[in-house]
Amino acid sequence: xxxxxxxxxxxxxxxxxxxxxxxxxxxxxxxxxxxxxxxxxxxxxxxxxxxxxxxxxxxxxxxxxxxxxxxxxxxxxxxxxxxxxxxxxxxxxxxxxxxxxxxxxxxxxxxxxxxxxxxxxxxxxxxxxxxxxxxxxxxxxxxxxxxxxxxxxxxxxxxxxxxxxxxxxxxx
Ligand code: IMP
Ligand code: MG
Numbered sequence: 001x002x003x004x005x006x007x008x009x010x011x012x013x014x015x016x017x018x019x020x021x022x023x024x025x026x027x028x029x030x031x032x033x034x035x036x037x038x039x040x041x042x043x044x045x046x047x048x049x050x051x052x053x054x055x056x057x058x059x060x061x062x063x064x065x066x067x068x069x070x071x072x073x074x075x076x077x078x079x080x081x082x083x084x085x086x087x088x089x090x091x092x093x094x095x096x097x098x099x100x101x102x103x104x105x106x107x108x109x110x111x112x113x114x115x116x117x118x119x120x121x122x123x124x125x126x127x128x129x130x131x132x133x134x135x136x137x138x139x140x141x142x143x144x145x146x147x148x149x150x151x152x153x154x155x156x157x158x159x160x161x162x163x164x165x166x167x168x169x170x171x172x
Pocket of ligand 2: 038039040041042097098
């Protein structure tokens with residue numbers, strides 16, 4: 001059986017989601033803000049975040065596949081689902097579960113920038129720096145975790161563990 005080592009509990013997650021939501025509400029007051037959640041991992045984070053934000057926002061999703069059943073990126077990024085609405089002149093905030101190597105977010109930043117939005121920024125639940133090989137500007141980060149493969153609160157390993165309310169490091 002794989003071992004689950006607790007990393008962040010529900011309360012710690014909630015506290016940071018609330019703080020980031022407040023900051024976003026201040027920074028984007030009066031803007032035409034569009035959250036784009038990266039499926040599937042960010043679905044719980046995004047749904048908690050939008051309910052803590054105090055300004056009107058719209059929501060879209062994008063689906064990227066690069067991991068399969070592995071714990072490291074294959075580096076081949078595919079878009080499996082694209083946002084349906086027009087991004088032109090919108091303030092786009094990409095909502096990610098984890099930024100690891102940075103390949104996925106770099107790809108998404110380039111992709112969304114090509115539609116002429118007013119701005120594109122990144123909001124991540126976890127900034128995992130261990131394997132970062134791209135320099136990226138992350139505007140909002142809830143937690144920095146140095147290493148390990150994380151599961152729970154939307155994060156999976158081969159589609160398992162997403163339903164857990166806390167975040168754990170998986171030891172296989
Ligand atoms: P990157 O392209 O290497 O930055 O990988 C980012 C994507 O890989 C994230 O959107 C996650 O879905 C997935 N990922 C990276 N690290 C983990 C992890 O520790 N647990 C679960 N998914 C992860
Ligand atoms: Mg993901």
